[in-house]
Amino acid sequence: MTASEVLADLRRQGVTLWADGPDLRFSAPRGVVDAAAVSLLSRHKPELLRLVASPSEAAPEAAPQPPPAALPLRAPAGFSLDDDVLSLAAIPDWVLEDQAPYVRHVSPYKGFLYGRMGLDKTFLRGEGCYLVDADGHRYADCIAQFGAVPFGHDPxxxxxxxxxxxxxxxxxxxxxxxxxxxxxxxxxxxxxxxxxxxxxxxxxxxxxxxxxxxxxxxxxxxxxxxxxxxxxxxxxxxxxxxxxxxxxxxxxxxxxxxxxxxxxxxxxxxxxxxxxxxxxxxxxxxxxxxxxxxxxxxxxxxxxxxxxxxxxxxxxxxxxxxxxxxxxxxxxxxxxxxxxxxxxxxxxxxxxxxxxxxxxxxxxxxxxxxxxxxxxxxxxxxxxxxxxxxxxxxxxxxxxxxxALVRHVAAVGRTLRADLDAVQAEFPRLVAAVRGRGLMLGVALDLDQAGRAAGGIISAMQQQGLLLYLVVSYLLNVARIRIAPSFTQGTVLRIEPPLVADEAFCAAVAAGLRRVLAILERGDAGALLAHLIAPGAPIPAEPASPRKAPASPGEAPATAARFAFVVHLLGPSDMHRFDPSFARFTTAQLDGFRRRTAPFVRPFASGALQVRDRAGREAAGELLVIPHTPEELLALPGAEARDLVQRAVDLGAERGAAVIGLGGFSSIVSDGGLALKAPPELRITSGNSLTTWTALAAVERACAARRMPLEGCTVAILGAAGAIGHALARLCPDRAGALLLVGNPRSAQGGLDRLEAIAAACRAASGRPVRATLDLDALAEADVVFTATSAVAPFLRGTQLRRGALICDVSRPKNAMPDLYAERPDLVPVGSGLLRAPAGAALDRLGECGQPDVLVACAAETIVLALSGHRDGHLCGALDLATIEAIGRLATQAGFAVVE
Ligand SMILES: Cc1ncc(COP(=O)(O)O)c(C=O)c1O
Missing domain, CATH: 3.40.640.10 (Type I PLP-dependent aspartate aminotransferase-like (Major domain))
Structure with a gap:
């Protein structure tokens, strides 16, 4: 899109743009300027500035007065409490049913959000500078109704x-x-x-x-x-x-x-x-x-x-x-x-x-x-x-x-200020400024820095604009100090206790701040969130083993091709994998926390990935995490699940990715990526081509190594109606002795009809026997089983499989039961759609099977496309065999090796 087209398009949607010095400003009906539009605006900013400044273009926008205040154009920093959250869909009634009358009738939305973050305290008594809850806990009040409680709560x-x-x-x-x-x-x-x-x-x-x-x-x-x-x-x-x-x-x-x-x-x-x-x-x-x-x-x-x-x-x-x-x-x-x-x-x-x-x-x-x-x-x-x-x-x-009281404020304020200055000196990376006068003080935190340094959940929370609220929640629930975040600038803690606060009160406030800053400094998300993850339980100690985050590869060269890979949680226990500081919690505790927070957590970027291929080309990327499990994604109405993936893609585009790959179910719920919108220069790939190629290559090699020619084998494909299964079904007849297409036994007659049609086409093309069935027991005939389904839980059991069969399971979560190979040592797992990256690659949490350089082929495809600049063929939806071959070749050239 050219800048003029962008301008015309936005104007059609009621957006007004104008130049304010070097800034491009806009006002727009709510919801029109989404992340994709912002990324377009940012990209075309210089041309747009020229266009809106030129008299002929500016004419339609000429206002009788200077335009109303608008904030300089900036990319949305993701979800934040003081911004988009207020436009989320209404709170469902069932959420409100068991809420306090205040939440139900006075402030459902704020009440709901505060509740999810542990900020929904009810106080029964006020005692001077403290508020007391039903359990008798006393909270030092540094909000004091933003200054309206000068003499404490019982004057x-x-x-x-x-x-x-x-x-x-x-x-x-x-x-x-x-x-x-x-x-x-x-x-x-x-x-x-x-x-x-x-x-x-x-x-x-x-x-x-x-x-x-x-x-x-x-x-x-x-x-x-x-x-x-x-x-x-x-x-x-x-x-x-x-x-x-x-x-x-x-x-x-x-x-x-x-x-x-x-x-x-x-x-x-x-x-x-x-x-x-x-x-x-x-x-x-x-x-x-x-x-x-x-x-x-x-x-x-x-x-x-x-x-x-x-x-x-x-x-x-x-x-x-x-x-x-x-x-x-x-x-x-x-x-x-x-x-x-x-x-x-x-x-x-x-x-x-x-x-x-x-x-x-x-x-x-x-x-x-x-x-x-x-x-x-x-x-x-x-x-x-x-x-x-x-x-x-x-x-x-x-x-x-x-x-005397006013002089007291000046004196205590000076002491508190000195203490906060000392806190800043102790945490220079986290505290950007301490400012204010008397007992009206602000501690400005550099939470971007905290997020970047910590990675994991802390970084995720900061991207969503939630970290400051979580800091405030920790102070309230653990340190028992009520401090308000600034509602305007997302990073300032406002400290405004009653004027009668004494030095001991102020010292306790500074001590509380030190506690939470120390947690941020060591990036300990578990300690920051323990009161939300395991409410009522004693705060668990940090795990004995020091936290092991994946090594950061350092700054990528500016010339590196940018990519991003969409992932989601594979199951509740994935939370452990996601942040090492969560080791102190049970899966149930973590999953409860995730479910409570899921309504307001959007996809977020995580990790730093870097790959240098054999030819010296470099690619740098990150993960775009959707904090939902496969079951949750499938349970959402289709449009909502698609929207989540779209948001991840928008985020990746905003952060400069040239290629975005769709991991796990993000491809499934977005129609193999076909349902997603992206600017033309951005390539989206399902990653399915390289997955197909890798699966086949791994099986062919395993057969060759066992002197068990594929031509003599019966090959079963589970999930043959899906993109990968269908591609394998088209590739296999020429290579295999006989082919068995196995569909989901729970699918309706339509599922079998579709499978029959695929089987008929394969038969016609190859002249070999190809059969379609919904009976999993038919797998017992297969020497080789490819399984590529969208099942949300493992189902493939040893009782269904032939002795010595080769199993290539490319599904995530896997289709094979976890104990399959222990129970049936004769079965041979092959490949699982994995590749080894070129030497020196940094893959962050993508590393599979405990090996930091092994990754799923769909992620590898994203990287290969970034490294090579390849953009031909079908990267989304149904696969074409030529593209599968081409991307397999490119992966080999780049130095990716099939893992058998
Ligand atoms: C400087 C200033 N002016 C005006 C107001 C509005 O006061 P009220 O909330 O009592 O309407 C406030 C409230 O925070 C304020 O801080």
Whole structure:
């Protein structure tokens, strides 16, 4: 596809593309830009940038305003909780039936996901900085309702203030009259706030206070434009959401509303440029002193001051959102004190309610006051007496002893910061940054690095965007520390305990972090997940034998041809093989865990494979793992199973594979690969050609070695209606004495008819005896048995087989019962469709039979195609005999040898 075709195609589907400097940005209806489209966009990015920048092309997209905020085009990093998971299919009813009422009725989706990750705790009591569950376990609370629990969970003085209101029999709700409590609270707040703030309007939440601020700015300036910082967070009501410059929150809700624009956080030049570009347009710039939701990012020193100067020059107001930072959180009563500014408007909420009641406030200067706002803005519950009394008690607690508590926050915050800095120094590969102020701290983890270094399940979890949640789950369940992951930037742990947290509390938090980082550092998925894999059981020790991951071959040369090979679990016990740190668990424990997590685990890339052939050509690749067993794949509705394979293929394409091979049932459920979509330059192969060739070659050699010419043998083919069996059925008549095509005894008459038709064609072509049957006992006639079926479990028993028969079992999972050869030592296993790779190959978990250089032929075919660049013939669906020969030849030339 050319870039113009890609552009036209996307536009037809409602995608809007535009250039933003060197970035290509897009907005699209949900679901349109899938991984394959992203890979196309990335590939054609330079041409597309040129096309959308040229006036004739840009015309259809010209918008009256700068386009709404969109994130720079990036390949989706796989499944992540804060992204695609929210668009998954509805939770089935049966899952919800036995859930708590909260999950059933309030938050089925989040409840379900949290449950699967062990994050669904119920707390019965709050005790200061700790929450207590039904088992009496105490959890250190570093979330504290994102700052709304300043004095811990049972703040007596705040309760006392509420009880006093009752004792005094004060009315709570007196709208249209004069509220003494609201007046007193306003007076007190304004006295404490930066000088110059003169009025207050109360709300029931932070978002509502932000709404008030936005309306005030518009009415005070007579302008509509609102500028805010990208990735900031101001609440989720539509106006506040429009200022929240984050696609994740806005998508699907008709946000942003008209008039909202964004600049990068911390970039004053961008504020200046945006305002200068549209004189008289912007009413206000709204910003947080420390971005909380997006991963605890403090503004650079002087930022608010300079931003206010820019606003002044352009006739706009500065709104400082202190909903999270305000009231002591950063070690100052208000974070903007740091810059010595009095914002035109300042918003507060969270801590103002003392951890008990919802209350917010929007404070503003005399210059901003407008009668029309005063008259027409308000809320039924805003400024109710109960909330105001709680807020007054909060201010008392914060300011008593000359703001001792705020100074405590600064001091404890410094100690905790130093401890977290030390943690970073201990784990420099894992901790990318520690940042924040006071008790609003963020620990940014480099989980990509952790995933890459650990491989196995840890890498898989990181690719799915789940690793941070699993770290949080470990901290909660094992270290008993509640820490929130940043919901915006996928890698930050937010540490915001109650302001009254002491040094011992903070030291325990740092110790918990050290524990989980040590686990990540040694790549011990078993320890990280033990509480989920074996819930309630004592955490098993690490297995005595050190973990043995396959040796990594190191960086592949850039010139190496890229390939990928789709695999799935062959059975529950495969989990052990997949991550050596799982040795401490039983198969049942692992399988239970896998089933619980399967609904939100997508195919993931794993391992590093490298092969250099005789001619010095190199190929590098990886496995694309579908975490399902054959039974599960077959039990899924066909489209869903196909979709899983398609996702694996998309992932491989996105990661640069030029050839993708389909291992195991991934070929079966995708119609031998025919049902899959891929860009034309990507080759998909079922791998069946080389499997067929290898099986035949191994049997021919074994016959020759035994002086047992194939021409004199009766050859049986089990699974002759499948691609490999059918190809063998066409290849064998010329070579074998007699041929027996054996179908699945459970298949209907149609199965036998099809087999009869194949037999008739073979008879006609060769003139030799060819018979079709569904009777497995007929195998007793065969000297050689090829078995290539899609049975999900072994079934081939010794009682069905002739003495001394050669058995070539290319099925995965194998068709031969595990004890077949022990029970019947006369039988001769031949080849099983295996090849030995050229010397020096690194095959990761592909290594078969305990031999690191032996692999299944379908994987070898993928590598051979990558090495040779061969692209002719049928690689998917029904096989053609010429392609089988050609690929067999190429494999031999490349140095692959048949294993007998
Ligand atoms: C900076 C900021 N502004 C506004 C809000 C919205 O507050 P609320 O959740 O009370 O609506 C939040 C909440 O996290 C916030 O952090």
């Amino acid at each position: 007596d003085p705040v309760w006392d203030a509420i009880v006093a209101l009752r004792r005094e029999r004060r009315p709570n709700l007196v709208i249209t009259s004069i509220s003494q409590e609201a007046g007193a609270l306003a007076e007190r707040l304004l006295a404490l706030a930066p000088p110059g703030l003169a009025h207050a309007v109360f709300s029931n939440s932070g978002a509502e206070a932000v709404e008030a601020a936005l309306k005030l700015a518009r009415v005070a300036t007579g302008r509509t434009g609102i500028l805010s910082a990208r990735d900031g967070f101001h609440g989720l009501t539509l106006g506040a959401l429009s200022a929240t410059g984050r696609d994740f929150f806005q998508r699907g809700f008709g946000a942003p509303a008209a008039g909202f624009n964004y600049v990068p956080f911390g970039d004053l030049a961008a504020v200046e440029a945006a305002m200068a570009a549209r004189p008289g347009y912007f009413a206000a710039f709204i910003v947080e002193p420390v971005q909380g939701e997006s991963g605890i990012l403090p503004a650079p020193p002087g930022y608010l001051r300079e931003a206010q100067a820019i606003c002044r020059r352009h006739g706009a107001l500065l709104i400082v959102d202190e909903v999270q930072t305000g009231l002591g959180r950063t070690g100052r009563l208000f974070a903007c004190e740091e810059d010595g500014v009095t914002p035109d408007v300042m918003v507060l909420a969270k801590a103002l309610g003392g951890g008990l009641v919802p209350v917010g406030a929007c404070l503003y200067t005399r210059e901003v006051y407008r009668e029309s706002f005063d008259l027409r803005h308000g809320s039924t519950f805003g400024g109710n007496a109960l909330a105001c009394r709680a807020a007054m008690a909060t201010l008392d607690l914060l300011t008593r002893d000359d703001q």
